[in-house]
Amino acid sequence: MNNSKIILDSIAEAVITVDKDFKVTFINDAAERITGFKKSEILGQYCRHFFDSNFCEYNCPIVNVLKSEKNVYDRETEINCNGKGKIPIKLNAAILKDGLNQPVGGVISFRDISALKELSGILKSETNYHGYVGKSKKILNIFKLIDEISDTDAPIIITGETGTGKEIIANAVQTVSKRKSKKYIKVNCSVIPPNLIISELFGHVKGAFTDAKYDRIGRFEFADGGTIFLDEICDLPIEAQPKLLRFLQEGTFERLGESTTRNADVRVIAATNKNIESEIKKGSFREDLYYRLDVINIELPPLRERKDDLPLLINFFIKKYENIYNKKIKDIDAASLEILMEYSFPGNTRELENIIEYSVIRTKNEGTICACLLPNKLRSKIKCKGKSEITEDLHNNELIELLNKYQWNRNKVASVLGIDRTTIWRRLKSMGLEK
Numbered sequence: 001m002n003n004s005k006i007i008l009d010s011i012a013e014a015v016i017t018v019d020k021d022f023k024v025t026f027i028n029d030a031a032e033r034i035t036g037f038k039k040s041e042i043l044g045q046y047c048r049h050f051f052d053s054n055f056c057e058y059n060c061p062i063v064n065v066l067k068s069e070k071n072v073y074d075r076e077t078e079i080n081c082n083g084k085g086k087i088p089i090k091l092n093a094a095i096l097k098d099g100l101n102q103p104v105g106g107v108i109s110f111r112d113i114s115a116l117k118e119l120s121g122i123l124k125s126e127t128n129y130h131g132y133v134g135k136s137k138k139i140l141n142i143f144k145l146i147d148e149i150s151d152t153d154a155p156i157i158i159t160g161e162t163g164t165g166k167e168i169i170a171n172a173v174q175t176v177s178k179r180k181s182k183k184y185i186k187v188n189c190s191v192i193p194p195n196l197i198i199s200e201l202f203g204h205v206k207g208a209f210t211d212a213k214y215d216r217i218g219r220f221e222f223a224d225g226g227t228i229f230l231d232e233i234c235d236l237p238i239e240a241q242p243k244l245l246r247f248l249q250e251g252t253f254e255r256l257g258e259s260t261t262r263n264a265d266v267r268v269i270a271a272t273n274k275n276i277e278s279e280i281k282k283g284s285f286r287e288d289l290y291y292r293l294d295v296i297n298i299e300l301p302p303l304r305e306r307k308d309d310l311p312l313l314i315n316f317f318i319k320k321y322e323n324i325y326n327k328k329i330k331d332i333d334a335a336s337l338e339i340l341m342e343y344s345f346p347g348n349t350r351e352l353e354n355i356i357e358y359s360v361i362r363t364k365n366e367g368t369i370c371a372c373l374l375p376n377k378l379r380s381k382i383k384c385k386g387k388s389e390i391t392e393d394l395h396n397n398e399l400i401e402l403l404n405k406y407q408w409n410r411n412k413v414a415s416v417l418g419i420d421r422t423t424i425w426r427r428l429k430s431m432g433l434e435k
Helices: 003-010 029-035 047-051 054-058 061-068 114-119 137-148 166-176 197-202 241-250 276-282 287-293 307-324 334-342 348-362 376-382 396-405 410-417 421-430
Strands: 014-019 024-027 072-081 085-097 103-112 156-159 184-188 227-231 252-254 261-263 267-272 296-299
Touching: 014 029, 014 085, 029 072, 029 103, 061 072, 061 085, 061 103, 137 166, 137 296, 156 166, 156 287, 166 227, 166 267, 197 241, 241 252, 241 287, 276 287, 307 334, 307 348, 334 348, 396 410, 396 421, 410 421
Parallel strands: 156 267, 156 296, 184 227, 227 267
Antiparallel strands: 014 024, 014 103, 072 085, 085 103, 252 261
């Protein structure tokens, strides 16, 4: 069996060769898959009959290559696909020469960039709402709600699992509110010691407790006229909750250790990753405080429930970390996207961001994020379902690319994939390859 043909049929990019009359002489499996045409329908036919692209008539890359003797790289265009209409592709073209180094035709390699086109423009699009990225129905409804409540001062509670972006949504609420130019104070209730939380929020006077050596204003007093964001509100000690409830009802409070009643005009936004109803049943959160906060409830869905947003988020984070690490990432391959689409993301968007940052760090400049560059917990997705076979998630072309990358060093590739080298040998044998 011709090893060159096997290798060409194993790679992800479509490859088509034509003779000097522009009749197709070879088409690999990827080209058959991308175009939707069978090899039997294409071989021996003029390439323009199935490409049906503008460049065929006006700017044929093979014609240009044969005339100029210069290869064509990364040209974007569209081609006709059987049953799918036109799709965007990025192609390369080169002269095909015989053993005497004489031109005998041309070779075109291309890949489907439909997914990339769909992702392009994310940073400028409406799907990026003040830093929160999404276009799924649930997320767009949240964006709409935030716009609708921009003129109100009503309390808001934001709920959602860890990593769903509650603070980003709180920031968005503040950004579009009528208090956007006023103070915006953030307090994480889980990191302040319980014995200090009342003093932190409402202040104290000198002598109120052992270390109170001077008067101190609290966060609410400091935020007067603006907004306060109380993150992890369910971690607010039960002893402090009546003071917050009173402030929400009356807008008044006393500093710790004094009897003078003070006033402050502060809009309250709260957030939690806990089930508040369960906390109420346990007695750790006051029911009346919950109802006072729950005037406007924004519930953020976990990432596993809005998988439509994954491509947008992936592209957003790639762009972010390209800038941070001064890199240019060409693409993320189909195998990686498939793995990410199937993953449940217990850490939600925050976990996805960490995964993309890790992958960008490991990917070379001008490189493509591939499955073998994902974190170990995800790389298991491309390992075998048993202990001795590579799973179908690792496509033949990816194995060939890895072997080429490491000069066909099976030990190195096996180490990268976390499998035994004999597994590599068996896979190559099943492909009819011996190197």
